[in-house]
Amino acid sequence: MSHLVDDIKREFSKSENALVKIILTNTAVFLVLLLAKIILTLSQASGIYAWVLQQLQLPADLSVLAVKPWTIITYFFTHEDIFHILFNMLFLYWFGRLIDEYLGAKRVVALYMLGGVTGGLVYIVIYNLLPYFQNHIQGSGMLGASAAAFSVAVGASTLLPNYTFNLIFLGPIRIKFIALFYIILSLAQTIGPNAGGNLAHLGGALIGFIFIKMLQNGTDLGRPIYAAMDFYSNLFKKKPTMKVTYRQKQVHRTPNVYAETSASPSVEAPNQGEIDHILDKIGKSGYESLTKEEKQKLFKASQQK
Incomplete structure (x- = not known):
């Protein structure tokens, strides 16, 4: 047990390990809640567990949100269902490592946080403005990192649309099609028991797209988060x-x-010869063969166009 604690401490001590820290935080919160649920249920004190959960989930009711403003952050670090957290963390890891390699660890945090907050705001707005949802606002709340994970996924797909993942039974598929599939899936589920949550996913996806497009034009929306x-x-x-x-x-x-x-070394803008070399390398061996420095140079070159 002590070795496990030491390993976790070591991971958190690394300055450029943001993606793993986010996944570990989500996992730790899930395990603590799971243990608390078991203990409190067996102790016939399940009401205490329900109260704890209410302090973490994002309420749709503005009067409740006014006394629990921290939930706009805590909700996207909290999961109850094992398959919910498993899917979100796998989704986050697959796409987040691309953002980490090309843009650095801080951009992963910025996309995750902005996606989570934007998704939460979309959830609150639609429940308070649309008549369909207003009838269900009482007692409604949202948990899970789906909107934040969608932000990272769409951000990676916007940055590297033709990057491929090798999926079991399907083979190599470009990540832009994977992201598009899940966006369409969320759209198809906007009428149903979790309609508000699926619309929040789309809010996270939108901010991921906007973040990368603005970054390519020289504007970094993540500066307040870095500060x-x-x-x-x-x-x-x-x-x-x-x-x-x-x-x-x-x-x-x-x-x-x-x-x-703490900051990664700056990468100088590449000359045409370096760009040609990198493109030749991609043509022969694919994106995966590039070093982290080559990937960052390729991104800098895309900003100069």
Whole structure:
């Protein structure tokens, strides 16, 4: 057990490991809730579990949301059903690793957070504005990272539409078709018991598309999230020790190592020869054969067009 805890701590200590951290956080919340449900149900205190769940799920009722504003964040880290979290985390991992390789770990977090928040806002708006949903607003709530995962998936599909996944029984399929399939599936389920949730998925998908298109045009919607991440990191970072040299009567501080290593090294814009070499390599061996630096150079080249 101690080895498992040490492994988790080691994963969280890595600065460029955002995707794994998101998946581990979702998994930890799911396991804690599952254990709590078992214990409280056997103790005939299931009402306590229901209360805990209400503190995490996103309510559709604005009067309830007003006293639980944190749920716009907590809902997309919370799952109850094993197949729900399994699908979301697999979906997130498959597409999230592409964003991580091409755009860096912080962009994965930005797409996940923006997709989750946007999906939540879409859910709230439709339940309060559309007559079909207004009749069901009382007691309605949403859980799950589907909108956030859709944002990452559509973001990756917008960035690399012709990248292929090898699916069992189906063979290689371009990721733009996989994302399109799930978007159509969500559209088909917009009338039904989970209609609000499926519309929230589409909200996450839309922000994923907009995020990448604006990034390619030089505008990064994730800047406020990066600032919040840096603030959070600095809040829990140990202050540098002070070394005093009395002979020189000067105070020296140790360098801020975290600031130097937290950001990935900048990649210079490639020249035409480098671009041709990368494209030849893709033609011979596919996207998977590129190094992380080559992928980032390819993305920089696409921004210059």
